[in-house]
Ligand SMILES: Nc1ncnc2c1ncn2[C@@H]1O[C@H](COP(=O)(O)OP(=O)(O)OP(=O)(O)O)[C@@H](O)[C@H]1O
């Protein structure tokens with residue numbers, strides 16, 4: 261059974277009198293422990309889908325089924341509790357953290373909110389999380405702006421895995437990082453997936469990265485699903501016009517893994 | 519350069535700090551230097567200043583020590599000014615944060631209430647409130663806060679409207695944080711700087727409003743206030759003008775000091791934010 265099933269998802273925005281569909285009748289699913297990439301040109305609706313899946317915005321039509329339940333039927337405390345299973349990592353790790361927070365507080369929040377560890381136990385859990393994402397524990401008391409971009413994205417991943425989710429949505433999570441750091445973060449994500457069976461909804465415009473990390477890919481164009489299938493198959497031989505255009509525009513689609 | 523040194527590098531800030539320090543020293547030392555009731559008779563009535571060195575600023579119509587009254591008045595001015603401003607800032611930030619963060623109906627209702635308060639001149643509001651409820655220190659504080667919380671509320675709301683779209687708010691929602699915790703732990707602290715930048719103007723206005731209320735006889739009757747002293751002196755303005763002039767100067771210097779120091783702080787933090 262699939263972990264996340266999205267059926268006929270639609271989100272419209274009204275802009276200057278006319279309505280545009282940012283996401284238009286999109287359906288796909290993600291299996292446990294699988295990486296599904298969402299690719300497409302700018303404005304094709306990738307981030308909107310991410311926000312819909314996380315219930316940060318509400319859809320106009322369609323269904324989202326997560327871990328066998330109707331995810332859109334949840335509200336209030338039930339929704340907040342369920343959020344432990346479904347996490348997100350944002351593109352800009354600086355914008356995604358409260359500018360006043362410390363590393364420790366950012367990791368303390370999920371542990372506290374979901375009652376995962378007692379107050380006394382939390383510092384130890386925070387240290388374990390930092391180590392799990394390849395950071396040293398002396399980073400804990402630092403302010404978020406006092407660590408590097410790569411370290412920050414590792415903290416974001418630590419925060420996302422703190423509640424032991426079954427799915428993490430990564431919206432351009434490696435796009436802001438420079439190449440060497442990007443490789444390390446992708447390696448960390450693959451390692452986490454191998455060990456903890458976490459599924460990823462991996463949003464990226466970089467088909468090279470998609471080919472390296474994703475099992476399957478969904479290509480979007482103007483809010484609609486243009487093509488989907490096995491990541492290597494789609495990228496090596498795209499069928500849709502947008503798929504061909506994206507592959508042609510990709511700088512160097514070599515077959516190296518990160 | 520450390521923030522303190524940068525703060526003290528502007529002449530306005532230095533002047534403001536000196537004035538404020540003097541005011542605070544006066545307020546704190548009032549009961550040490552002038553123990554006992556400042557409203558008790560201390561000597562002959564209407565003694566001019568600089569005649570008798572045990573009563574350096576002379577006495578008023580009833581023979582009360584003007585210097586003692588001035589010191590105790592500093593205490594009232596400062597206490598009322600700070601308390602009213604703190605209340606206005608606290609209420610304003612909370613209302614503004616709730617309105618901006620909740621949006622929809624909550625926003626609509628809270629902003630209509632804010633409008634309603636803002637259309638009534640704040641001094642009239644304070645006047646009406648004290649007349650109805652009766653003068654006491656706490657009531658005066660509430661009366662002043664009643665007319666001043668709307669400014670901070672609007673500024674806080676505007677700031678919150680931009681902050682609530684930030685990724686870190688989405689991130690807090692995504693980890694399942696309660697909306698009230700998001701509003702008050704994630705959003706409010708980051709919306710505070712522009713709100714706090716208004717505090718010097720609000721404190722200065724509150725001190726003036728308190729003086730005006732006291733001048734009209736609506737201050738706490740059990741406390742010496744500068745406004746009350748000016749009103750007292752008015753009856754003998756021709757023969758003993760110093761009775762109104764002395765507390766008047768104290769009032770002007772205080773408001774000036776608060777304002778200048780506040781400007782200095784705003785400037786220092788603006789520079790720091792600009793540099794980083
Ligand atoms: N809050 C909003 N109000 C109005 N229109 C919006 C809003 N959010 C997104 N849109 C529109 O919806 C469409 C899809 O936007 P979305 O952010 O999902 O694109 P994207 O695929 O993530 O693009 P990018 O690769 O640039 O991040 C765009 O046309 C965008 O302008």
Ligand SMILES: [Mg+2]
Nearest residue numbers: 306307308431
């Ligand atoms: Mg996007």
